[in-house]
Amino acid sequence: MRGRVLSETLITWEPTVRGTEGSPPLLLDVSLNSLVSGERCRGGNKGVQMEQHKFCQDYDGYCDLCTCDPPFLLSEDTFPPGFPMKENIPITIVTANNPHHLYRLLKNLRWVAGAGQTEVVVVVDGPHEETIRLTRLFGHRVIVHTPQGVPGENTRTNSNIAFALHTALSLWPAADKVILLEDDLLLAPDLLRYFHQTAWLLDTDSSLSFVGAFGQNSYPTTAACLDTVLRVEMYPQYGWMTSRRWVEHILPLWVPQGAGRQELL
Structure with a gap:
């Protein structure tokens, strides 16, 4: 895969007899803009969708939850048909x-x-x-x-x-x-x-x-x-x-x- 380079970092260390044991951690600090724009996704400012938008402004990496085309709308009833249950099992x-x-x-x-x-x-x-x-x-x-x-x-x-x-x-x-x-x-x-x-x-x-x-x-x-x-x-x-x-x-x-x-x- 090819893409834009976001950040690069390098660490060096002296290998031990047993290999890489004891090597220092690799730290990478990158600031990225959110994939969600400042505009509201479709659905407006109604209930859960507003909270969904706020969540996506704060956190990344949730794919269709935070995309606008089309978003995964938690307010929609997406459950499949149920079946008879003899008891409640939470x-x-x-x-x-x-x-x-x-x-x-x-x-x-x-x-x-x-x-x-x-x-x-x-x-x-x-x-x-x-x-x-x-x-x-x-x-x-x-x-x-x-x-x-x-x-x-x-x-x-x-x-x-x-x-x-x-x-x-x-x-x-x-x-x-x-x-x-x-x-x-x-x-x-x-x-x-x-x-x-x-x-x-x-x-x-x-x-x-x-x-x-x-x-x-x-x-x-x-x-x-x-x-x-x-x-x-x-x-x-x-x-x-x-x-x-x-x-x-x-x-x-x-x-x-x-x-x-x-x-x-």
């Missing part, structure tokens, strides 16, 4: 300071069948203004979690997930289950159908901890049959659904602050 999304991945997920969620019927809360690990404003543009509830732990430990991730589970079930006390999504996922259009079709398993089998939508065992030898759900022994990750019963049982036993699994040995 979604809690865990994130921190990764707003561009979160934007992709929130936009992706609007294409999932049943999303328009499903309540969502986004739990942000720390007071990251860009992430908070982006979530509110989409009309979702946002809760800020006070970060725990120190850099280099997995306490921050563990505590944010625990807080997200507790938050969702506290916000919706009548809900018996909750879906947890991480902010960098790409969602299948039938994700919510899958969770609602498998929710009864958590009601009938008390030995099940969760239903996972991410399969590390999705190989041709183990996932060749599209109408078969496999039972495995592994920890929940990325995108999964669990029950209030399991959350209330596991939170008092949650991974303690520190380096992680070895703390339990």
Whole structure:
């Protein structure tokens, strides 16, 4: 690819015996004009669109959210048709300071069948203004979690997930289950159908901890049959659904602050 050079920088260092270990960081400072002009995009000054314009004046990198030809209008009802749901299963999304991945997920969620019927809360690990404003543009509830732990430990991730589970079930006390999504996922259009079709398993089998939508065992030898759900022994990750019963049982036993699994040995 060729384009205009925006900035150049160079660092030099003495290589160590083990290669580039210990090299200084490369710092690049560039000031760019926003892609959004001073004029309003189509839609005028109405409601969410005004807030969308203000957001795009402050932050770049959101592609169709911040373009004027044509913009992705959050005020439009873009949800696909829903489907009958026997129970309310809210979604809690865990994130921190990764707003561009979160934007992709929130936009992706609007294409999932049943999303328009499903309540969502986004739990942000720390007071990251860009992430908070982006979530509110989409009309979702946002809760800020006070970060725990120190850099280099997995306490921050563990505590944010625990807080997200507790938050969702506290916000919706009548809900018996909750879906947890991480902010960098790409969602299948039938994700919510899958969770609602498998929710009864958590009601009938008390030995099940969760239903996972991410399969590390999705190989041709183990996932060749599209109408078969496999039972495995592994920890929940990325995108999964669990029950209030399991959350209330596991939170008092949650991974303690520190380096992680070895703390339990």
